[in-house]
Amino acid sequence: MREKYEYQPKEIEPRWQSRWEMDGLYRSVIDPTRSKYYALTMLPYPSGDLHIGHWYAMTPSDARARYMRMQGYNVLFPMGFDAFGLPAENAAIRRGIHPKEWTYANIERMRAQLKSMGAMYDWEREAISSDPEYYRWSQWFFTKLRQHELAYRKMSPVDWCPNCNTTLAREQVWGEDRHCERCETPVVKKDLEQWFFRTTKYAEELLDFSNLDWPERVKTLQTNWIGKSVGASVIFYTEQGDPLEVFTTRPDTLWGATFMVLAPEHPLVEKISHISQKSEVEAYIHEALRKTDIQREAIDKDKTGVFTGGYAVNPVNEERIPIWIADYVLMTYGTGAIMAVPAHDQRDFEFARKYNLVVRVVIQPDDLSPLDGATMLEAMPAYGMMVNSGPLSGVAGSEAFDRTIEYLEEKGVGKQAVNYRLRDWLISRQRYWGAPIPIIYCPEHGPVDVPDDHLPVLLPEDVEWLPTGESPLKLHPTWKHTTCPICGQTAERETDTMDTFMCSSWYHLRYLSPHFGQWPFDPTEYAYWMPVDTYTGGIEHATMHLIYTRFFHKAGRDMDIMEGVEPMIQLRNQGIVLGEDSEKMSKSRGNVVAPDDLVEKYGADTVRAYLMFFARWDLGGPWNSSGIEGTARWLRRVWNLVTEKVESNSDPNTLRILRRKVHQTLRSVQHDFEAFEFNTIISSLMELLNEMYKARDNGAFGTSEWYEAIEIYIRMMAPVTPHIAEELWAYLGKGYSIHQQSWPAVDEQAAAEETITLVVQVNGKIRDRIEVPADISDEQAKNSALSSQFVLKYLNGKKPRKVIVVSGKLVNIVI
RNA sequence: GCCGAAGUGGCGGAACAGGCAGACGCGCACGACUCAAACUCGUGUUCCUUCGGGAGUGUGGGUUCGAUUCCCACCUUCGGCACCA
Numbered sequence: 001m002r003e004k005y006e007y008q009p010k011e012i013e014p015r016w017q018s019r020w021e022m023d024g025l026y027r028s029v030i031d032p033t034r035s036k037y038y039a040l041t042m043l044p045y046p047s048g049d050l051h052i053g054h055w056y057a058m059t060p061s062d063a064r065a066r067y068m069r070m071q072g073y074n075v076l077f078p079m080g081f082d083a084f085g086l087p088a089e090n091a092a093i094r095r096g097i098h099p100k101e102w103t104y105a106n107i108e109r110m111r112a113q114l115k116s117m118g119a120m121y122d123w124e125r126e127a128i129s130s131d132p133e134y135y136r137w138s139q140w141f142f143t144k145l146r147q148h149e150l151a152y153r154k155m156s157p158v159d160w161c162p163n164c165n166t167t168l169a170r171e172q173v174w175g176e177d178r179h180c181e182r183c184e185t186p187v188v189k190k191d192l193e194q195w196f197f198r199t200t201k202y203a204e205e206l207l208d209f210s211n212l213d214w215p216e217r218v219k220t221l222q223t224n225w226i227g228k229s230v231g232a233s234v235i236f237y238t239e240q241g242d243p244l245e246v247f248t249t250r251p252d253t254l255w256g257a258t259f260m261v262l263a264p265e266h267p268l269v270e271k272i273s274h275i276s277q278k279s280e281v282e283a284y285i286h287e288a289l290r291k292t293d294i295q296r297e298a299i300d301k302d303k304t305g306v307f308t309g310g311y312a313v314n315p316v317n318e319e320r321i322p323i324w325i326a327d328y329v330l331m332t333y334g335t336g337a338i339m340a341v342p343a344h345d346q347r348d349f350e351f352a353r354k355y356n357l358v359v360r361v362v363i364q365p366d367d368l369s370p371l372d373g374a375t376m377l378e379a380m381p382a383y384g385m386m387v388n389s390g391p392l393s394g395v396a397g398s399e400a401f402d403r404t405i406e407y408l409e410e411k412g413v414g415k416q417a418v419n420y421r422l423r424d425w426l427i428s429r430q431r432y433w434g435a436p437i438p439i440i441y442c443p444e445h446g447p448v449d450v451p452d453d454h455l456p457v458l459l460p461e462d463v464e465w466l467p468t469g470e471s472p473l474k475l476h477p478t479w480k481h482t483t484c485p486i487c488g489q490t491a492e493r494e495t496d497t498m499d500t501f502m503c504s505s506w507y508h509l510r511y512l513s514p515h516f517g518q519w520p521f522d523p524t525e526y527a528y529w530m531p532v533d534t535y536t537g538g539i540e541h542a543t544m545h546l547i548y549t550r551f552f553h554k555a556g557r558d559m560d561i562m563e564g565v566e567p568m569i570q571l572r573n574q575g576i577v578l579g580e581d582s583e584k585m586s587k588s589r590g591n592v593v594a595p596d597d598l599v600e601k602y603g604a605d606t607v608r609a610y611l612m613f614f615a616r617w618d619l620g621g622p623w624n625s626s627g628i629e630g631t632a633r634w635l636r637r638v639w640n641l642v643t644e645k646v647e648s649n650s651d652p653n654t655l656r657i658l659r660r661k662v663h664q665t666l667r668s669v670q671h672d673f674e675a676f677e678f679n680t681i682i683s684s685l686m687e688l689l690n691e692m693y694k695a696r697d698n699g700a701f702g703t704s705e706w707y708e709a710i711e712i713y714i715r716m717m718a719p720v721t722p723h724i725a726e727e728l729w730a731y732l733g734k735g736y737s738i739h740q741q742s743w744p745a746v747d748e749q750a751a752a753e754e755t756i757t758l759v760v761q762v763n764g765k766i767r768d769r770i771e772v773p774a775d776i777s778d779e780q781a782k783n784s785a786l787s788s789q790f791v792l793k794y795l796n797g798k799k800p801r802k803v804i805v806v807s808g809k810l811v812n813i814v815i
Numbered sequence: 816g817c818c819g820a821a822g823u824g825g826c827g828g829a830a831c832a833g834g835c836a837g838a839c840g841c842g843c844a845c846g847a848c849u850c851a852a853a854c855u856c857g858u859g860u861u862c863c864u865u866c867g868g869g870a871g872u873g874u875g876g877g878u879u880c881g882a883u884u885c886c887c888a889c890c891u892u893c894g895g896c897a898c899c900a
Contacts, residue, residue, distance in 0.1 A: 176897080217894090220819055224896060231900080248900060261900090303898080326898095333899045340900090347898050421899060539894080613840075614827060619820095624827065630840045636854090671831070680829070683839035690839090759835050764881045766835065804880050810834050814880050 005731075007639035009603020013723040017118055025737060026120040028076045030528045037073035038529045039065040040508055040568070042537030042545070046081045046106040050113035051585070052593045052611075052623070056577045059608045060617050060678045061536045062119040066719035067673045069120070070743040076529050078511035079114060079121040081107050083130035084434045084500045086164055086182060092433075092465050099433040100461060103130060113596065118604050118722050120739070127510040129503035134510055135435035136456035137520035138503050141552075143438055143449045148559050150198045151427075153447060157265075157331075158194055158426055159187040165470075166430045167194060169499060170423045171225075171544045181544075195437060195496070196424040199551045203228070203420040206550055213570040221542040227421025232405050234339065234414035236260065236312040238272050238323070244312055247334035247419050250344065251408065252400035255389035256362035257339035258352070260312050260323045261305065263331040264288040272323055274309020281306050281325065288327045303328050303351045314339070315413035317390055326351060334419050342379065343371070349379035362388045365397070425548065427499040432463060432472040434497030442484035442491040451485050457493070471495050504545055505552035508532055508567065526563075535568040538576070546571070572676050575620025577611075582622040593623050605721035606632045612720060613682035634686055635724055638717070641692060642710055642728045649699030655706075658695040661688055662709045663751035666744055669716050685717060707732075712744045759810040760785045762794045778805040785811035 020026065041061045044054055065077040088099035107128065114121065127134055145151040158167045159178070163185035172181040179186050199206075203226050209219045231249035238244055244260070262269055264285045273281045284306040305326030312323050328347060329338055342352035342359040352359050359373035365384030383397035386404075395403050408414030428437065436457040438450035450457055460479045463472035473479060473495040484491040506520065512529055513522035537545075549567055556562035578584060579591025586592065598607045609631040615621040665688040672681045692700075692709055700706045710732065718725035718738045729738035753774045758781055760768040768790040772781065782805050785791060791813060802814040 174895095217819065221895060224818065227896090227899070229899075246900080250900080328898045328900095330899070338900045345900070347900075350898095419899080421896095543895085616828075621827070624841070627827065627841050633855095634840085640855095668831085675831090679827090680839080683829075686839055757835070761834085761881075764834095764879095769835070802880065804834095806834055806881095810881090812834080812880050 005643045007636055007724070009605060009635075009723065010600075012727045013116075013118060013604050016723050016726045017115060020737070020739075021115075021123075023737075025739060026077070026122050027124060028074060028122050030525065031074045032528070034072070034074040036529055037065075037068045037075045037534075038508075038532045039068065039075055039077045039534045040511075040532045040536070041079070042535075042541065043080045043082050043504065043507060044110065045085055045087070046083055046103055046110055047087055048106050048109070050110050050117075050595060052577050052595050052598075053585070055117065055595050055607065056611050056617075056620065057537065057574050058114075058117065058119060059611050060574070060676070061534075062117070062121075063608070063612065063678065063719040064534070064673055064676070066120055066722065066739065067743070069739070070715070070719065070741060072742060075120075076125075076511075077120055077122060078125040078127075079119075079123070080125075080127040080507060080511060080514075081110070081129065082500060082504050082507070083107065083128045084135070084497075084503055086166075086431060086433070089431060089433045096465065098461065100130070103433075116596075116599055116604055117608070120722075125511045125514055127507055127514040129435075129500070129507060130433070132456045132458060133515060133517075135503065137510065138435045138498060138506070139438040139450070139455050139457060140452060140520060141506065141556075142498065142502070143452065143455075144559055144561065145197060145555060146449060148555070150201065150555050150559075151195060152198065153193060153195050155191060155193045157189045157191050160190040160192075161185055161187050164431075167192060167426055167428055169426045169501070169544075171425075171547065192428075194426050194428040195439075195494075196426055197551070197555075199425045199547070200420060200422055202551050202554050203422045204418075205554055206422075206547065211565050211569070215571065215573060218539065218542045218546065218571060218573065221539075222547060225422065225543040225547065229419045229421075231417060231419065232408060232414050233335075233417035234315065234408060236315060236339065238268065239311050239313070239320075240271060242268055242271065244268060244323075244337055245335045246337050246339045247417055248339060250341065250401075251404040251414070252383070252386055252389075252392075252395075252397075253341040253344045253362055254314070254316050254339065254404060254408075255386075255392075256341040256343050256360050257314055257321060258342060258358040258360055259321050259340045261326045261329045261338050261340050261348075261351070262308075262323060263329045263336040264325050264327055265331040266325070266336045268337075269308065269325055272308050272310030277307060277309035281308055284325060303347070303354060305351060305355065307355075315411070316408075322357070324351075324355070332423070333421065343373050343376070344379055344381055346379040346381065360388065362386060363397070363400075425499075425551070427502055428496040429499055430471045431497055432459070434500060435459075435503065436473065437494040437496050437498055439494040440482055440484060440491045441494065442487065442489060444489060445484055445486045447494075448485055448491070454485070459497075471497070473497070501545055501548050505549045506556075508549075509562075520561075530562075531564050531566060532568040534570045534572065536572050536574060539573040572618070574617050575615065577615075577620050578622040580623050580625060593625070598628070602628060602632050603635075603723070605724045606635055609635065609682055609721055612678040615679065617676060617678045631682070634682075634689065635721065637689055637693075638713070639724065639728070641689065641696070642714070643731060646696060646701045647699070648702035648706075650703045650705075651699060654695050654698040654700050655703060658692065658700055658709055659705050659747070659750045660753070661691045662712055663747045666712060666716065667746045667751055670743070670746070673719070681720065685713070685720075688713065714738065715741055715744055756808055758784065760788050760791060761810065761812040762791060763815055764812060767791060767794060774808065776808070778807055781805050781807075781811055785813060 041058050065075050069075040083103050088103045091097055091102045092099045142151060159173045160167050161180040163183045164180060168180060168187060173187050174181050177186050207223060207226055207228060229249050231247055232251035233245055233247050236244045303326060305324045308323050308325055310323045311320050314321055340348040342348040343361045344363055361371040361373045363384045364371060364387045365382050371380055383400060385397055386392050386395045386400050392403060392407060405416045436459060438455060438457045440448045440450060442448050460476055463476055480493040480495055482491055482493055483489060509521040512525035516522045553562055553567035581591050583589055583591060595607060610628045613631055614627050665684050668684050669681050714725050714728050722739060726738045755771050756774045758770045758772045759766055760770060768788040770784055770788060772784055782803055800813045800815055804812040
């Protein structure tokens with residue numbers, strides 16, 4: 001008897017991996033005769049080790065890319081590293097390793113770990129954002145954006161993380177306590193001169209998702225983040241004659257404005273403040289500046305403010321109203337000034353009651369008894385008929401908004417206006433390990449672009465590691481000294497580096513031609529591969545990376561660098577794998593699952609299959625280490641089924657049932673791949689395997705139907721478990737490689753059921769199940785149901801009131 | 816407070832279009848194999864039951880012949896936003 005051929009993933013997996021690599025099996029090259037498919041997974045930060053979350057994100061997207069390849073597409077599936085960033089620098093400060101050394105060593109290790117996954121990455125397209133040949137083009141994009149006035153520098157109060165020692169973009173400040181997205185330290189405000197990208201220019205276009213197959217959740221998050229409000233801008237005048245513009249979403253309440261409120265930082269505050277109020281105003285401003293944003297923006301906080309002594313004139317009724325300052329008005333939204341309508345805005349109402357200001361009702365809803373400003377207990381924000389509103393009194397609530405805007409435009413005191421919550425993207429970082437911002441400050445010419453032929457502005461490597469809070473670039477003895485590209489005078493380099501989200505905004509383009517020297521990407525490659533067809537990654541990037549990359553693409557399009565409306569057509573998000581204790585995995589909790597250990601114990605195929613099986617991919621969930629035994633068992637059972645030889649004793653019925661199940665499974669696996677429902681791919685395959693064991697027990701082994709089943713089975717599992725599939729394919733004597741096979745076609749005839757189980761209900765409760773031919777007519781179904789002995793018992797000689805037939809499924813008899 | 820997602824056995828989850836709830840797997844129980852363990856194989860596994868059935872998909876209503884699926888209200892959990900004028 002021959003020795004049993006055993007499943008040994010540790011032997012099989014590395015063997016096939018090196019064979020695939022040697023043969024360049026996963027190289028993707030332009031082929032105009034085939035449809036392209038660009039599948040992309042968000043690239044990792046080289047933090048040290050590939051953790052189970054990376055596997056969870058990458059395995060299903062790899063499986064799906066492989067599936068698309070078997071479907072005949074020319075698939076591009078690249079990988080790279082988002083290699084600039086803070087952890088590298090922190091490691092340098094803590095352990096004295098140079099960030100470059102740390103980063104590239106991590107990349108080495110992670111690349112090897114990625115290879116152990118057996119994914120079909122085309123490694124010749126790998127891009128690393130910290131390579132000079134990469135960041136040269138990040139810098140080039142910066143220059144282009146500046147030339148198109150999409151990058152600019154301004155002094156403004158910005159968010160500063162005192163732990164990371166750098167400014168952050170608004171998107172990187174999270175949560176109620178406004179903490180740093182990376183280290184969770186609450187941020188503070190600082191007035192600094194910083195570089196921004198003009199994302200707000202694209203606010204309106206970014207709200208248009210009509211060309212995108214993206215999850216509703218992401219679209220909602222982005223829509224809320226952009227925060228569009230439609231209203232009016234109205235110009236009031238101070239008594240000194242200065243225009244004071246306000247934005248309001250309720251122009252119909254304009255006649256109810258009984259005072260104005262400016263943010264303490266508003267530029268007109270000093271000028272309008274009356275001498276008698278000056279000391280009080282100054283004290284308030286001082287206090288406001290001292291407070292953190294958290295204190296200022298706490299919603300349940302009592303409103304505070306101070307009268308400036310100044311007055312403004314309401315342009316619609318020439319009324320003289322007092323101007324206050326209060327920190328509930330934010331300088332960063334709208335114009336930093338509001339008209340206060342206490343009768344119809346709860347915030348203004350609270351303020352008015354506290355400081356005894358006039359509350360005047362100008363909106364009267366039809367279904368309420370008349371409102372009285374003197375006695376009302378809260379603001380009435382609903383629309384309604386305009387009252388006390390001069391020429392517009394009596395206008396119905398449904399017309400109030402539009403009629404007021406018409407009136408404002410006629411009088412020339414205001415117009416329709418739109419405001420967005422979205423801010424421009426702050427990209428300056430006071431850190432070393434990033435792409436230097438390619439700017440030179442000349443005493444005569446101000447900030448000057450580094451000319452293209454001087455790019456990249458290289459990061460110096462001989463820097464000091466001192467946790468001073470200052471960028472090492474600033475402290476470097478010589479690096480910043482240079483000459484002005486225009487006049488040749490002594491000048492200084494910008495010492496800030498760029499936000500790493502800048503690098504990741506265009507990496508999908510660098511993959512196209514990572515070593516191309518003339519342009520950020522080879523236009524021929526772009527024309528063939530772009531846009532990205534499927535993009536997968538975590539939801540946490542909904543308002544960061546995914547807004548930036550869309551902005552970047554649209555800006556690139558307007559600069560005639562890129563083409564098309566959107567960079568990534570289809571987006572899908574995976575969930576998060578939690579520790580076995582249902583908590584977020586972290587070293588300090590000691591609940592981290594290490595993929596390397598699992599690969600060592602079970603092999604990569606089992607880990608891949610389990611990650612796809614154990615939870616819904618879009619939801620994720622807590623890890624369960626005993627569950628992996630199930631997928632390990634599955635693969636052993638597949639192995640044994642294919643490699644064991646048993647007695648054959650075929651009967652036509654068994655073979656018919658086998659073929660039916662095979663083709664039904666094929667149909668559903670196909671559907672699930674298209675729909676990103678990976679867990680049911682595995683369960684369908686397990687189900688079919690159980691069926692195949694039954695068929696073998698019934699003598700199906702060795703027949704042509706048997707081999708068809710086996711071959712289809714291996715092809716279906718190839719995207720999920722590429723190594724065992726290749727090994728078994730070779731075992732069967734089929735040609736190398738399984739991964740160049742095409743996806744099998746469903747034989748619909750074979751998949752069709754000959755009989756169905758007709759469910760018979762009486763008053764909606766199941767009383768019988770009858771096997772009937774699948775093509776049974778409704779009339780026949782009804783008759784079969786009515787002659788069921790169980791039905792007869794319930795009918796008890798009576799006639800049914802109603803009989804409902806659902807074709808091919810069910811009969812419900814109502815008594 | 817506003818916006819969004821999700822609540823199904825002991826557990827992860829399935830149910831494509833309103834029509835057999837609990838596929839598949841874990842775990843558990845019993846049995847076979849074994850000196851034994853592991854592996855493997857087999858059987859069972861929502862709850863209650865007087866064995867006829869009955870109840871059951873977060874809770875309470877509604878629509879329907881029929882609801883995990885649609886509608887309304889509420890509860891819980893998670894995520895986002897939060898004085899945004």
